[in-house]
Amino acid sequence: MAAFPGPDEADLVDALRRDPSWLDQLSVVAVTDLAERELVVAHALLTRLRIGQDEGLALAPVAVAPEWQGKGVGRLVVQAALDAADAAGERLVVVLGDPNYYRHFGFTPASRHEVTGPFPVRDEYFQALPLSSYDGRPRGLCRYPTPFEAS
Ligand SMILES: CC(C)(COP(=O)(O)OP(=O)(O)OC[C@H]1O[C@@H](n2cnc3c(N)ncnc32)[C@H](O)[C@@H]1OP(=O)(O)O)[C@@H](O)C(=O)NCCC(=O)NCCS
Structure with missing residues (x-):
């Protein structure tokens, strides 16, 4: 994980893996086996979060190792995670x-x-994607898994 944007992100991923919000089948990593060594070059994590009285998924963190950026790997891991969530x-x-x-x-x-986030950001930065099973819910305020509070 040394190639990713700093120790904070690696710590967050580790904390999420130990958290009840973790969903094994919905987090995607891309690996390369260059030099016969498997190396994680990208990840897109989906974890469970509360939205109002319901539940949804948070996509975070998403990261691609610097030397692999701009080659379509980010698109690949994010789309794979979203497809898995849709299928589930x-x-x-x-x-x-x-x-x-x-x-x-x-x-x-x-x-x-009608979904709001806990972050003081401009409206367009907090985004949502309804999947095939979306039925007008969930709606309301998002409560992120605890490990995000420390990040
Ligand atoms: C942002 C990040 C996840 C994108 O992954 P990537 O593998 O480099 O991106 P891809 O090659 O899959 O690009 C997919 C598309 O997004 C575009 N894109 C890539 N990075 C972008 C960015 N930071 N802002 C806007 N568009 C971006 C690409 O141009 C491409 O568009 P195109 O198909 O129309 O040409 C990756 O560069 C990264 O980890 N950056 C550092 C960490 C970071 O900023 N994370 C927060 C993400 S908001």
Whole structure:
């Protein structure tokens, strides 16, 4: 994980893995086996979060090792995680990040779905993606898994 944007992110991933919000089948990593050694070069994590009285998924963190950026790996891991969530019957995914990046996957401002985040950011940075099973819910305020509070 040394190639990722700093120790904070590696600590967050470790804490999420130990947290009840962790969903083994919904986190995607890309590995390379260059030099006969498996190395994680990207990850896209989906963890369980509360949204109002319901539940949804949080996409975070998403990261690609610097030397692998701009080659489509980010797109691959994020789309794979979203496809897995869709296949599992999940309804809504939220993400905090650059709308210019996440619109590639169909994310739009979460406020359009009556979903609000706990972050003091401009509206377009907190986004949501309704999946096939979305039925107008979940709606309300998102409560992120505890490990995010320390990050
Ligand atoms: C942001 C990040 C996850 C993107 O992954 P990536 O593998 O480099 O991106 P991809 O090659 O899959 O790019 C997919 C598309 O998004 C675009 N894109 C890539 N990074 C972008 C960014 N930071 N902002 C806007 N668009 C971006 C690409 O141009 C590409 O668009 P195109 O297909 O129309 O050309 C990765 O660069 C990264 O880890 N950066 C550092 C950590 C970070 O900023 N994380 C927060 C994400 S908001």
